[in-house]
Amino acid sequence: MLKIDNLHASVAGKEILKGLSLEVNAGEVHAIMGPNGAGKSTLGNILAGRDGYEVTAGSITFDGKDLLELEPEERAAAGVFLAFQYPVEIPGVNNTYFLRAAFNAQRKARGEEELDSMQFLKRVREKLAVLHLKDELLHRGVNEGFSGGEKKRNEIFQMALLEPKLAILDETDSGLDIDALKAVADGVNAQRSPERAFLVITHYQRLLDYIKPDVVHVLADGRIVETGGPELALELEAHGYDWIRQRIGPEAA
Ligand SMILES: Nc1ncnc2c1ncn2[C@@H]1O[C@H](COP(=O)(O)OP(=O)(O)OP(=O)(O)O)[C@@H](O)[C@H]1O
Secondary structure: OEEEEEEEEEEOOEEEEEEEEEEEOOOOEEEEEOOOOOOHHHHHHHHHOOOOEEEEEEEEEEOOEEHHHOOHHHHHHHOEEEEOOOOOOEEEEEHHHHHHHHHHHHHHHOOOOOOOHHHHHHHHHHHHHHHOOOHHHHOOEEOOOOOHHHHHHHHHHHHHHHOOOEEEEEOOOOOOOHHHHHHHHHHHHHHOOOOOEEEEEOOOHHHHHHOOOOEEEEEEOOEEEEEEOHHHHHHHHHHOHHHHHHHHOHHHO
């Protein structure tokens, strides 16, 4: 589904990704771990098409298409979703209205019929139940005055509504209390399917107790330096990144 080959990318003239390669098949959950500043968010942002990143070499193929050729909204319509590390507030824009506009824009781009407010509300109710999101949050401005955990749940709620093919979660677990962590994990697990893939960026093995990854990667200094199964996350938790540096050489991590 997703093939990233030798990706090099810069932000503000500084090279951040330095030959990153990664392949994700439909139905798989891949966790990406790595030290601060390694380029994890940069990777997520580049996949979603966020401004300010310059790809200087390499390629990204998604569902057979050249992803880098697509505008951010075309990527979204093709099924790419990014849950932000720091969800933005859009004061004055009603959350439900925003979600329906995003949902229908994607349907329209795919040549599907748009849902009216009643049909959309029915869908909202189904998804709300899974995430245990308070009804009241639907009627406020997008993320306006939401607590950190409510913002993260709202991101997963958006994901559940949009039903992307590739969902990228950028530290969705940071700042969550244990109930919110479980609710977010339930939301993700409910979405797992043979047609859908997840890239889960996290610092904590704890999340991976609830969302069981098929593959764990370590991203360090702009490249994937180690790939393994769920046991790799446990080893990182036990030994830290120095352990990886010793294994792969100090210049690489
Ligand atoms: N707009 C920017 N201008 C300058 N440098 C930037 C910009 N955005 C990102 N960077 C730099 O790129 C590097 C990688 O950042 P990125 O956010 O991708 O790391 P990360 O692996 O997600 O880190 P963390 O675990 O701390 O979230 C960092 O050194 C960061 O300071």
